[in-house]
Amino acid sequence: MPVLALDTSAAVAVALTDDAGAMLAERSDPQQRHHAELLTPMIATVLADAGVDRRELTSVVVGTGPAPFTGLRVGLVTARTLALALGIPARGVPSLDAVALRASRVLPAGTDVLVATDARRREVYWSLYRLVGAGRIEVLVAPEVAAAADVAADERTAGALVVGRGALLFADAFGRPATGPVVAAGAELPPVQDGVDLEAAGLLDPDPAELARLALDRVVAGQVLRTEPLYLRRPDAVPQAARKRVLG
Incomplete structure (x- = not known):
């Protein structure tokens, strides 16, 4: 099926x-x-x-x-x-839940994970999770959009490991990608600088x-899974309003 x-x-x-x-x-x-x-x-x-x-x-x-x-x-x-x-x-x-679920398979239970993806304009879409165990996550902060620097300074994200493509794009703001060692499929993933190879761990994109x-x-579990989009802000391109005709 x-x-x-x-x-x-x-x-x-x-x-x-x-x-x-x-x-x-x-x-x-x-x-x-x-x-x-x-x-x-x-x-x-x-x-x-x-x-x-x-x-x-x-x-x-x-x-x-x-x-x-x-x-x-x-x-x-x-x-x-x-x-x-x-x-x-x-x-x-x-x-973002998909990135967190992947993290639950390669990071220790009890870890708080900040998933950040590119929202353009020096902003990120982000959400905060606690890894309960392999294949189990708890949402601590539902998806939001904010400047990367503001997310990094948010007291709710203190101590969280940062994953997702936003961790690479805005490393200057976060300064704390996921730390290793990370074990996946029985093999330790190689560290990159002070963190792990997020791409090798499958922790960049959903x-x-x-x-x-x-x-x-x-x-x-009985949840209703609606397909309503999470845009969180207006589209970058906004159609121009139709011009009024002037009758002479």
């Missing part, structure tokens, strides 16, 4: 899991643009890689952000449209397979 998961909050990423969360196939492209051109062919490729017909899908899971308007909208519209066409549920999960696993757990 395959589940299709996708995220366009940062990179374009698609994964296919079974109904227990095991990975069947995945693809991603690190580009921050051209989401519309990349996503549909990528979905087709992932289904082909796994030998799954889209009519076999049981649900579609999509990252709801927070993220800039244009890229996020592509993923949400695609997920809703596909689910409607197939008569299956579309379920939304905050994209992994749609983790979104699928979160959705599966939350549905069992």
Whole structure:
């Protein structure tokens, strides 16, 4: 019973899991643009890689952000449209939760993790989590958007390990990427400067397979997973108001 998961909050990423969360196939492209051109062919490729017909899908899971308007909208519209066409549920999960869930698999339980992603304008989308154990997270601060320097100075984030692409983009503000050693798949990941290789640990961008696993757990817990977007602020590009006609 395959589940299709996708995220366009940062990179374009698609994964296919079974109904227990095991990975069947995945693809991603690190580009921050051209989401519309990349996503549909990528979905087709992932289904082909796994030998799954889209009519076999049981649900579609999509990252709801927070993220800039244009890229996020592509993923949400695609997920809703596909689910409607197939008569299956579309379920939304905050994209930052996926990074935190990945962190729970490679960092010690009890660690507080600040997930930060690029919001442009020297700002980050961020959320704070406590890692309860492998595959288990607690949300301490729901997603917000703020200047990276302000997040770093926020007393709520004191002592938290910083992961996500924002940790690299705004290292001057945070100055504290996740510290090692980090153990993944039985192997210690190499340290980078005073932290760990966030890319090698899979702690930069949301992994749609983790979104699928979160959705599966939350549905069992009785949660309603709406696909409403988390924009947190107005789009950068605002359509101009129509000019009034002057009748002479």
